[in-house]
Structures are given as C-alpha cells and as structure tokens.
Amino acid sequence: MDLVQFETDTFTQLNQLLNRGEHTSVWVLMDENTEALCFPVLEKALKLTTGIKKIVLPAGEQYKNIDSCQLIWQTLLNGKADRKALLLNLGGGVIGDMGGFCAATYKRGIDFIQIPTTLLAQVDASVGGKLGVDFGGIKNAIGSFHDPLMTFIHSGFLKTLPERELRSGFAEVIKHCLIADAGYWNLIREVKTLNDPKIDWNDIIAHSVSLKSKIVEQDPKEMGLRKILNFGHTIGHAVESMSWETDNPLLHGEAVAFGMICEAFLSKRMLNLTEAALLDITDYISTVYPYWKFEKFSIDRFFELLWNDKKNNGKIQFSLLNEIGYCSYNTEVFENLILDSLRFYDSIYGK
Ligand SMILES: NC(=O)c1ccc[n+]([C@@H]2O[C@H](COP(=O)([O-])OP(=O)(O)OC[C@H]3O[C@@H](n4cnc5c(N)ncnc54)[C@H](O)[C@@H]3O)[C@@H](O)[C@H]2O)c1
Numbered sequence: 001m002d003l004v005q006f007e008t009d010t011f012t013q014l015n016q017l018l019n020r021g022e023h024t025s026v027w028v029l030m031d032e033n034t035e036a037l038c039f040p041v042l043e044k045a046l047k048l049t050t051g052i053k054k055i056v057l058p059a060g061e062q063y064k065n066i067d068s069c070q071l072i073w074q075t076l077l078n079g080k081a082d083r084k085a086l087l088l089n090l091g092g093g094v095i096g097d098m099g100g101f102c103a104a105t106y107k108r109g110i111d112f113i114q115i116p117t118t119l120l121a122q123v124d125a126s127v128g129g130k131l132g133v134d135f136g137g138i139k140n141a142i143g144s145f146h147d148p149l150m151t152f153i154h155s156g157f158l159k160t161l162p163e164r165e166l167r168s169g170f171a172e173v174i175k176h177c178l179i180a181d182a183g184y185w186n187l188i189r190e191v192k193t194l195n196d197p198k199i200d201w202n203d204i205i206a207h208s209v210s211l212k213s214k215i216v217e218q219d220p221k222e223m224g225l226r227k228i229l230n231f232g233h234t235i236g237h238a239v240e241s242m243s244w245e246t247d248n249p250l251l252h253g254e255a256v257a258f259g260m261i262c263e264a265f266l267s268k269r270m271l272n273l274t275e276a277a278l279l280d281i282t283d284y285i286s287t288v289y290p291y292w293k294f295e296k297f298s299i300d301r302f303f304e305l306l307w308n309d310k311k312n313n314g315k316i317q318f319s320l321l322n323e324i325g326y327c328s329y330n331t332e333v334f335e336n337l338i339l340d341s342l343r344f345y346d347s348i349y350g351k
C-alpha cells in the first residue's frame with residue numbers, strides 16, 4: 001500500500017486505520033485556522049469510538065519552534081500519552097513538519113499521520129519524511145527524517161485556502177513539471193487563475209506526489225538526485241529570507257517562483273537551456289506571480305544568505321534545467337552571473 005492515500009469526504013481509509021484499535025489514544029495537532037476550517041470536516045467524517053484530544057497552536061511560521069514543541073510534548077505527557085499514542089497532524093507544512101518531529105521524538109517515537117491542508121503541504125511537505133522546526137533564526141535547523149504511518153490527502157480542504165496560499169503551493173507544482181515532466185508542464189500552463197473551479201486538484205496533487213516520491217525513493221537523504229527538487233530554491237531561499245526583513249514578506253512558493261525565473265536564466269547561461277524554453281518558463285511564471293520589489297537591496301546580505309545556505313560547501317551550487325523536464329544538480333555559478341539573473345528578473349517584468 002502506498003504511504004500517501006487520497007481521501008473523499010468520508011475519510012474511509014483513515015477511519016479503517018483508526019478503528020483497528022492499535023492506538024491507546026488519538027491526538028490531533030492543528031493551528032487556529034485549521035481547527036476552525038478543517039477540523040469540523042474531519043470530525044464529521046471520523047467515526048471514532050474513543051474521544052480525540054486536540055492540541056491547538058497559533059498559526060504561522062513564527063510558531064514553528066522549540067517552544068511550540070515543548071507545549072506539544074508537555075500536553076502529550078499531561079494527557080498520559082504512551083508509546084502507542086497516535087498523532088494526527090491536520091494543517092499546512094508548519095503543523096506537519098513540527099507535529100511529525102514531536103511525534104518522532106516523543107518517547108523515542110510514536111505513530112503519526114499527516115493530513116496536509118494546504119496545497120504546499122499536499123504536493124511537497126507531506127512527501128519525503130523531512131521533519132523539523134526553525135531554530136536560532138535558521139529555517140528547519142533542528143529536525144529529523146521519519147516517515148508517517150500514512151498521509152491522507154483530501155483536496156476538499158483547499159476550498160477554504162486563501163488564493164495567495166494556493167498560488168504559493170502551486171510554485172512547487174510548476175517546479176515538479178520543469179524538473180521532470182515536460183508533458184505535464186504543457187497541461188499546467190493552461191492554469192491562469194488558481195481559484196478556477198475547473199482545476200482538477202486531485203490530478204495535479206497526485207502527479208506531484210508521485211513525481212516527488214519517485215525522486216525521494218531513489219535518494220532519501222539528498223546525497224545526489226534529490227537535489228533537483230531545489231530548482232528555484234537557492235535564490236528563492238535567499239529572497240525569501242530577505243523579504244522577511246521587509247514590510248512585504250513573501251510566501252515560500254512566491255519566493256520559489258522568483259527563484260525559478262532567475263535560475264531558468266542561469267540554466268540558459270550554464271547548461272544551454274534554449275531561449276524558447278526560457279521564454280516559455282518566464283512568460284508563464286510572470287503571468288501567475290506578481291513582481292516583487294526589493295526594498296533597499298543589499299548585495300552583501302544577499303550573498304551572505306546564499307553562502308550560508310546549508311547546501312553550499314565552499315561553492316554556490318545550483319540545480320539547473322538542461323531542458324524543460326530535465327534537471328541537473330551541483331552546477332557552480334559565480335557571483336557576477338547570479339547578479340545578472342536578478343537583473344534578468346526585473347527585465348521580465350519590464351522594470
Ligand atoms: N518537509 C518538507 O519536505 C517541506 C517541504 C516544503 C515546505 N516545508 C515547510 O512547510 C512550511 C510551509 O507550509 P505551508 O505553506 O503549508 O504553511 P502553513 O502551515 O503556515 O499554512 C499556511 C497558512 O494557511 C492556513 N491554512 C492551512 N490549511 C488551511 C485551509 N485548508 N484553509 C484555510 N487556511 C488554511 C494556515 O493556518 C496558515 O495560516 C514551511 O515551514 C516549510 O519549511 C516542508
């Protein structure tokens with residue numbers, strides 16, 4: 001059985017799993033938004049004989065930290081959760097990464113189930129076993145690899161997700177196509193507005209999940225191939241961090257979209273991606289994602305962030321496209337060309 005299952009409104013498979021009676025208690029971790037918008041759906045569908053205990057945190061990346069973990073561990077301890085307890089993580093990537101990490105470490109590890117409720121979490125964060133929290137100002141500085149018992153994806157949760165969040169998650173869908181599936185890229189390019197009711201989210205999510213799973217299976221600990229999933233993320237992460245220092249912070253996927261434009265340019269310069277492919281990519285991304293302007297851009301800060309990226313060992317390395325649907329990793333790029341790619345980003349938006 002695949003680790004990731006798609007669920008309808010009735011959550012039949014999750015119900016079956018819970019009613020096997022293998023767990024002494026069932027806990028649901030969520031943030032305030034998913035408690036209000038997603039928990040009622042789940043509660044209605046679950047036919048549990050024993051009660052579910054809730055752990056609710058404030059929403060947001062700023063709560064993905066050790067203080068929140070302490071609260072989760074303490075609540076489990078106070079509630080006498082033993083090693084046969086089960087934690088359901090109902091939320092976006094923040095809840096999934098942090099809840100998974102708490103479960104993987106509580107009493108040396110209890111079972112947990114991921115129920116991702118954002119597009120980003122459904123197509124990306126819930127696949128691949130990476131768990132963790134931010135620490136010392138560094139994203140995901142503390143964490144582990146650990147697989148959930150199962151992941152249940154219900155695309156119906158996306159109905160309440162703000163369009164901006166949907167667009168952010170969609171950047172990872174675009175990335176998956178660009179690095180590994182040119183055929184699906186041609187389909188995805190037809191999506192112009194993300195709240196279009198005609199979009200078949202189940203198909204899109206299933207495609208991303210299967211593609212990412214295949215890559216992760218071949219290289220679970222990111223020794224090589226898995227690095228292709230970082231396309232758009234080297235510049236994307238630096239831009240994301242810089243945006244947090246302004247009044248106009250970007251969501252993760254928005255920063256990745258920015259990064260993909262720059263890194264497509266680098267792909268042309270370093271790996272001979274064709275001009276036509278570059279235009280295809282940048283036309284589409286700039287249609288879906290609005291321009292983001294640096295407030296007081298600091299070159300020093302930008303390169304400090306690039307050099308600090310944990311994936312760099314003495315070089316600034318990129319995962320770049322050979323062509324649409326094919327990606328290579330570990331291409332070193334020098335600072336001058338990286339700066340050119342930022343200028344290219346501006347030029348795409350006519351700035
Ligand atoms: N483990 C991995 O491989 C991996 C991969 C990518 C990202 N991540 C992590 O994921 C996190 C980002 O995930 P995210 O974008 O899901 O952020 P998030 O969990 O903060 O969710 C975004 C916002 O949407 C709200 N929300 C969630 N589901 C909703 C719904 N159905 N309806 C309405 N609102 C809803 C949340 O309350 C939150 O305000 C980051 O911490 C990132 O590091 C992890």
Ligand SMILES: [Zn+2]
Nearest residue numbers: 172233252256
């Ligand atoms: Zn990402």
